[in-house]
Amino acid sequence: MLLPLARSFSDSLNQILALRPAYPRDARMIQAWRRDSRTSTTLRLFDRSTKEIARELSAATAIDLYLGHAAKFTWIILRGEMPAGWIAVSLDSVDPQRAELSYATSRRHEGQGIMTQALTALFRQLLSDSHVRELAARCFTWNTRSIRVLEKLGFARDGEDSLPGACGPERVIRYGLTLATDTERDSKGAIWR
Numbered sequence: 001m002l003l004p005l006a007r008s009f010s011d012s013l014n015q016i017l018a019l020r021p022a023y024p025r026d027a028r029m030i031q032a033w034r035r036d037s038r039t040s041t042t043l044r045l046f047d048r049s050t051k052e053i054a055r056e057l058s059a060a061t062a063i064d065l066y067l068g069h070a071a072k073f074t075w076i077i078l079r080g081e082m083p084a085g086w087i088a089v090s091l092d093s094v095d096p097q098r099a100e101l102s103y104a105t106s107r108r109h110e111g112q113g114i115m116t117q118a119l120t121a122l123f124r125q126l127l128s129d130s131h132v133r134e135l136a137a138r139c140f141t142w143n144t145r146s147i148r149v150l151e152k153l154g155f156a157r158d159g160e161d162s163l164p165g166a167c168g169p170e171r172v173i174r175y176g177l178t179l180a181t182d183t184e185r186d187s188k189g190a191i192w193r
């Protein structure tokens with residue numbers, strides 16, 4: 001996937017963070033992240049071949065995001081030169097204003113404010129380069145770090161579902177966030193800056 005813009009910002013340690021689109025050549029790294037037990041338990045991801053991941057990454061272009069074509073778009077978070085995590089946004093197949101979010105910080109970069117800042121930058125990018133205005137995210141009730149990230153960003157709880165787990169049903173919280181530009185917020189009293 002190609003996006004013309006990469007947004008730079010600084011983390012709490014004053015290192016340069018940047019968001020760049022994921023390319024097919026990132027497939028092996030993304031596969032390793034997906035296979036990390038921490039990620040596979042929190043996101044319940046199926047194991048996928050690097051070919052499948054690369055195909056998905058090459059199928060979603062910047063123009064698809066701009067036009068609101070249903071696809072999954074992935075960004076890599078860079079801390080300096082080092083990949084520090086990823087964010088994926090899956091556009092709804094019916095309504096291009098709706099999308100579902102998933103994300104993970106790599107282990108060595110966790111707990112340093114990176115995901116909160118990366119998502120903040122991504123939301124600005126979505127506001128300027130896409131039609132996405134309603135973001136959904138799902139999170140197990142025990143995933144306190146992710147709950148903290150979502151609630152810091154202003155996500156509101158929409159309800160809970162139950163999913164089968166190895167030791168019985170597990171509760172998943174459904175979260176939602178409305179993105180709004182300054183102009184939209186002024187006209188509708190909308191929520192996110």
Ligand SMILES: CC(C)(COP(=O)(O)OP(=O)(O)OC[C@H]1O[C@@H](n2cnc3c(N)ncnc32)[C@H](O)[C@@H]1OP(=O)(O)O)[C@@H](O)C(=O)NCCC(=O)NCCS
Pocket residue numbers: 038039042043102103104105106109110111112113114115116117138139140143144145146148149152
């Ligand atoms: C959830 C995840 C993305 C958070 O990334 P991160 O870069 O560590 O996030 P941040 O540092 O921006 O914020 C983490 C917050 O959780 C808090 N936190 C850390 N450990 C915690 C714990 N055990 N209990 C409660 N809060 C905790 C941090 O203090 C911080 O909040 P603060 O800024 O108010 O202090 C990361 O832990 C991860 O990749 N987990 C596995 C994948 C995952 O869960 N993805 C989301 C699926 S819904």
